[in-house]
Amino acid sequence: MFVVNRFVILVLTFLGLSLFPGNQTLTPLNCFIQRRACIKSWMHYDVLSYIAIADKGYVASTARQTAFFPLYPTLLRLPGHLLGGSIGDYYIAGLLISNLCFFFALIVLQLLISDLFDESTARKSLFYVAFAPYALFYFAGYTESLFLFLCLMTFFFLSRAQKDNSVLSWWLAGLSGLLTALSRSQGLLLMLPFFVVYVQHFFFTYRFAETSWRQKILAFCPLALIPLGLGIYMFYLWKAFHDPFLFSSAQHLYWGRLPLTSPLTTFRYVIKACFIPSPLQILNILNLISVLIPLGTLLIGWRRIPLHYNLFALVLIIFATLYPLGTDNALTSVPRFMTVVFPVTIIFASIKWPRFDHAYLALTLPIFALNVFLFVNHYWVA
Incomplete structure (x- = not known):
């Protein structure tokens, strides 16, 4: 599953860069000629902050980076240094660390679900996790x-x-x-x-x-x-x-995140923004859906998984609503945060209904591909 998923992501990366112009560019890239630009197509947004911390550590002039916790950039430091110590080397180290962690995460997830259910449910869970709409962040240096x-x-x-x-x-x-x-x-x-x-x-x-x-x-x-x-x-x-x-x-x-805020207040911000015509309107709708689907899944399917799985999923979802990013796009990045709420994925995978599988994949796989296209071309995803 891991190898297939990574191959698909690399193919989508090539197609996305070759067929569509990037953000603020007029023409697509030719990856046979512009190899360096294509290789660095995953070096965007938070990736740059983790690279900076791995390279220089936390410094007073960039106190903003203390919002990023230390374990991940610490893990980048040694392989990045061994590769040469340049920004590009830390970027490659980040890709290696992220993909290695995801590989082992799939192994542990299979062991857990095989114990809770059966092998077929475990295999389906791995597929659902690897090809979730925002699973591209398991590949990137996040x-x-x-x-x-x-x-x-x-x-x-x-x-x-x-x-x-x-x-x-x-x-x-x-x-x-x-x-x-x-x-x-x-x-x-x-x-x-x-x-x-x-x-x-x-x-x-x-x-x-x-x-x-x-x-x-x-x-x-x-x-x-x-x-x-x-x-x-x-x-x-x-x-x-x-x-x-x-x-x-x-x-x-x-x-720009607000101090501790009631989840109800956060939802009020988002629902209001969903009805205001703006460039953020679609993002607000997607962000709201990305929270409501896990919540609804827990409400309907909580009996399928142990209590501690349910409670952990619930507090992860609630936590993501406590610090909104302003009032215009309060749930920014929340779809990415919901990706790691693995108990919800287990509930989906435990449903023994072929039509559900077909509907689920018909919905998630195109979004997964679209998000890869957007991210590698430097468009905001989550």
């Missing part, structure tokens, strides 16, 4: 692949902890959560599924009587590792910039 992989690793070790009752599995789940929180602030939300699984495992089964309080405490302590990931980054910001909350204030000061 954090989506890393975040997805680490979230899945947390769920994998929680599953192992439920089966083998091993303290080590609980600690590995906590460590995975720590790394997730170092890659994105949403990683902190993994505390919820960890706590739910812990309570279900020790207090709602026969194990309450069969396990000692020492075992219960040792299994609970790794929960603290998850917020520790965020704490490590905040400590660094305090030492470097004397502001442990700079990552949050940078979102407001430099990127």
